[in-house]
Amino acid sequence: MAMPERKNDEPESISAIRAPERSRDNPLTRSLAGILGMGVLVVMLIVCLGSLPWTLGSAMDSTGQAIGVPRYDAGSPKSGRLPPSWWVYDEQDIERSIRAIDPDVLERIAKENGVEVEELLDACDGAMLELVEPHWPRYWFGSDMLGRSLGVRLLAGGGISLTIGIAAALISVSIGTLYGAIAAYMGGKIDAVMMRAVDVLYGLPYILLVVLLAVASDAMVDEWVTHNKAKAKWMQQRVVEMQSQDTGEAISRADARVILGEDQRLYNELMAQAVQKYPRRELSAGARTMLDVLTLLVAIGGVSWLTMARVIRGQVLSLKNQQFVEAARAIGSSSTRIFVRHLLPNLVGAIVVYATLAVPQAILQESFLSFLGIGVKPPLPSWGNLAAEGLGELNTYRSHWWLLFFPCLLLGVTLLAMNFVGEGLREAFDPKRQRG
Amino acid sequence: MTESTIEQGQSLTKPVVAEQPIMQVNNLAVSFDNGSGPRIQAVDGVRMTVYPRQTLAVVGESGCGKSVTAMSSMQLVPRPPGRFDRGEIRYCMENGKIVNLIELGESEMRQIRGNEIAMIFQEPMTSLNPVYTVGDQIIEAITLHQDVTAKEAMQIAVQAMSDVGIPDPQGRIKAYPHQFSGGMRQRVMIAMALACQPRLLLADEPTTALDVTIQAQILELLKDLKSTRDMAVMLITHDLGVVAENADIVCVMYAGRVVEFANVYDLYAHPMHPYTRGLLASIPTVHTKLDRLTTITEIIDNPEEFKRLPEADQGVTPWWPWHDAPVDLCKRDEPAGDYVLRKVAKDHWVGVWRTQAVKDDESSPPELAFRIADQESH
DSSP states (O other), X not given: OOOOOOOTTSOOOOOGGGOXXXXXXXXXXXXXXXXXXXXXXXXXXXXXXXXXXXHHSEEEOTTSOEEEEEGGGOBOGGGTTOOOTTSOOOHHHHHHXXXXXXXXXXXXXXXXXXXXXXXXXXXXXXXXXXXXXXXXXXXXXXXXXXXXXXXXXXXXXXXXHHHHHHHHHHHHHHHHHHHHHHHHHHOHHHHHHHHHHHHHHHHSOHHHHHHHHHHHHHHHHHHHHXXXXXXXXXHXXXXXXXXXXXXXXXXXXXXXXXXXXXXXXXHHHHHHHHHHHSOOOOOOHHHHHHHHHHHXXXXXXXXXXXXXHHHHHHHHHHHHTSHHHHHHHHTTOOHHHIIIIIIHHHHHHHHHHHHHHHHXXXXXXXXXXXXXXXXXOTTSOOHHHHHHHHHHHOOSSSOOTHHHHHHHHHHHHHHHHHHXXXXXXXXXXXXXXXXX | OOHHHHHHHHHTOOOOOOOOOSEEEEXXXXXXXXXXXXXXXXXXXXXXXXXXXXXEEEEOOTXXXXXXXXXXXXXXXXXXXXXXXXXXXXXXXXXXXXXXXXXXXXXXXXXXXXXXXXXXXXXXXXXXXXXXXHHHHHHHHHHHHSXXXXXXXXXXXXXXXXXXXXXXXXXXXXXOGGGSOHHHHXXXXXXXXXXXXXXXXXXXXXXXXXXXXXXXXXXXXXXXXHHHHTOEEEEEESOHHHXXXXXXXXXXXXXXXXXXXXXXXXXXXXXXXXXXXXXXXXXXXXXXXXXXXXXXXXXXXXXXXXXXXXXXXXXXXXXXXXXXXXXXXXXXXXXXXXXXXXXXXXXXXEEEEOBGGGTTOOOOOOOOOOOHHHHHHO
């Protein structure tokens, strides 16, 4: 029988008893794709989040004066739907580009070169074009139908989408892990009750939950700003006090409301005092936006932990009957210690996989909810609603491809990087995947 | 084991000075919830005693309550569905204090687990946490009970690993469980159990999952450790060969009760309960040509087998759950009232029916401070 030939450079094998120390590698640098993904993700985060002060800041006009419109929302429909500046412009693009130039500037050019403004407007090639070309509005990533720079909107949208995606995933993973693990670990009736609660929440359409959360948070913010309820309560209390002073009889708050409804003069008088007592609080548009985004990510995180809870519960159920848990108890570990030290590390694989899936899911849910008008409201961009707008602009006559392509490209690259990072992390946490 | 060693063992039996047993199980009953059905009585009135430096082998078929008895003494029986119905497990702590293990609170119990009583399990493959190195796990056991620095704990762990015969403990301490073979993992488990110098080791079928070579090594190791550390061992096993080689005292259990309790020489030479005789008869013997082995049923189904106890003529009949009780049964109005663990001969206890002849017997835990090691040294 022919023996397989051994390569010359391969060392002769030695007995397992005399095996030398294995060279150990750093688990975090084990997967090249994971490191690349991490790099892409970090760059994306730094660029998008770092530029937020600039993209959300006020835009300038041509003279450098702040115009009170955030940069992501600044633009004029005249320069709408222009392709990326490095793309080949066709006649229509050139014509719109020229018309988008400030009339004053056009006039100045015409005067300096001794040509008519009309001629400049009709320029489509040659010397005339060279005159106006430096003054075209230029957008690296093109502009949308309202003439806003897609690049700026992508940056701002990226900041918002990534924040929502990562924060919502974190919320859902931490709630889901804790909930599922506790349910499984406690077992018995507690497990049954906790998991039936999850089943009930599963049964409700999640859109309904999100809408409820969004509406409730809106109402709370409104109350915080206007104090309507506090004012009404204070006025009714005043009526009750006045009544008991005047007639000595105690009336209920409901009666006080009726009195206020009937006596317009008293109402106006008390209202004036109430407004004095509870001045309207100011909430800037920026803060309001932040609150909207916050609501959105709490809503998404708050409903997407259900799957996580079920997955983790299953894992813990199978883990807690493993003998090493009993062995840990037999050496005198407390329940908490077993949970934190022996169960959670064994769950890392499942948690990481789910988290990498939860981030893209949250980003997509955000775009869907934004489409319904909950959460990220236009003109505030997010990758999701930029892509949705881009899809609407796609047609066979003039494609406006950049409006769809760039948001999708960024979204895709981010999600891919996220998956590589997840894979790398899973490998890093799994001792069995160690390379020698 | 040859006849001559048995004879020798018996002739050398000497009165041993009274000493404190390390653990005494008295009338322990544990039952489990069975959903809508009646509770399952896994252990019903078990009595046994372990002395320091002694190996008590608990044998019996699956489900007879061996493991539940051991688990109860560390309160590792999940409750619910489990429940301690009655009885006590008296344990003599290192400081001489006597406690009832099944009544201790969780925090007191944690001080006992690992520190006073340690346990090794049947499945070395799943008894170690796959995400930690074996060193981490041994060190955890140490730091839970001893006030030592990380460096000292590391040294203790290395020492524990070399004590159980793991080569190159310094290097292997950083390895993960999956990088060990089954026998080595069981050694790690033993190192973990012994790291805190427990005074009683519960070995729940420690060698069932291992091949015979490794089994012999592990048992030899336990034997050595027992003598070097003054440790008592409760060895739970199915394997009568293992029992003969390692045990001082044998406790045969059936259906949650002790059916026979004696030192290993007496038990193998003169088994008194038909079930024990059945167990021993079913072992094939070398040099004896047989078409088929004797089964336990053959012995149990023979009524003559039940009439061989010393006082059989007065109605002392071995207890057996599948037989009708003798006609003169004097059942007491208490759980397991139809059964009594009776001392039928010197240092020999057998579970019998509570018939007229033994109706006033008070069951007390069987006590035998016998040790083979003492015999050999004399």
